[in-house]
Amino acid sequence: MARRKKVYEGKAKILYEGPEPGTLVQYFKDDATAFNAQKKDVIEGKGVLNNRLSEFFMDGLAAIGVPTHFIRRINMREQLIRAVEIIPLEVIVRNRAAGSLAKRLGLEEGTALPRPIVEFCYKDDGLGDPLVTEEHIIAFGWASQQDLDDMIALALRVNDFLSGVMHGVGIKLIDFKIEIGRVWDGDYQRLIVADEISPDSCRLWDVKTGQKLDKDVFRQDLGSLTDAYSEVAKRLGVLPVQATPIKPTLIN
Known part of the structure; x- marks a missing residue:
């Protein structure tokens, strides 16, 4: 999706204008903060994991009738949401x-x-x-x-x-x-x-x-932190559990 106008940037996410009125694009950053942002770091892959996990939970809530702002995931770091x-x-x-x-x-x-x-x-x-x-x-x-x-x-x-x-x-x-x-x-x-x-x-x-x-x-x-979040995602089936690598075999 083409980059649109930034609406808001927080500690862990950025909101952009959505493709239709009443929608936004929510982008998950790799930034990690704690203690009211007194401790900061960039954790590679964190945004991807949180995007996928949040999608999983929002879809699950919708399935039991709990309304959420989530519409759909766009890519590995972005999701389309309803403006609220x-x-x-x-x-x-x-x-x-x-x-x-x-x-x-x-x-x-x-x-x-x-x-x-x-x-x-x-x-x-x-x-x-x-x-x-x-x-x-x-x-x-x-x-x-x-x-x-x-x-x-x-x-x-x-x-x-x-x-x-x-x-x-x-x-x-x-x-x-x-x-x-x-x-x-x-x-x-x-x-x-x-x-x-x-x-x-x-x-x-x-x-x-x-x-x-x-x-x-x-x-x-x-x-x-990435290992911890990945473990949650694997247990929930959001990410595949890594199997033991199989060596390629030549076939004659």
């Missing part, structure tokens, strides 16, 4: 204690939570994406109470889907974050899952070994 009005909140679903939750509450990482917990963070890099309450969200007009109810319901459906898919390939879904956008059909508003779903936005641990298969590998210098 992004609600300025990160929606986080936690199944086990990890990251900031473990630090805030003094919990051991990996502790199972009594039930999935949904949290909201205000999307502002300059402020470090601070945790906010439903009262903040409604008071500042970022979303209505009905929006919040719908966002929580969407997030929990995504959690059910991702947890089941990951468990089936021997991976624990510790937590994840999504973004949600508004789309309009005349005067009628719908909320849909937007942005991406990938190991960049999830915490994924091997069920048996506890090995981390997500961006914590980069955050904590635990090894190759």
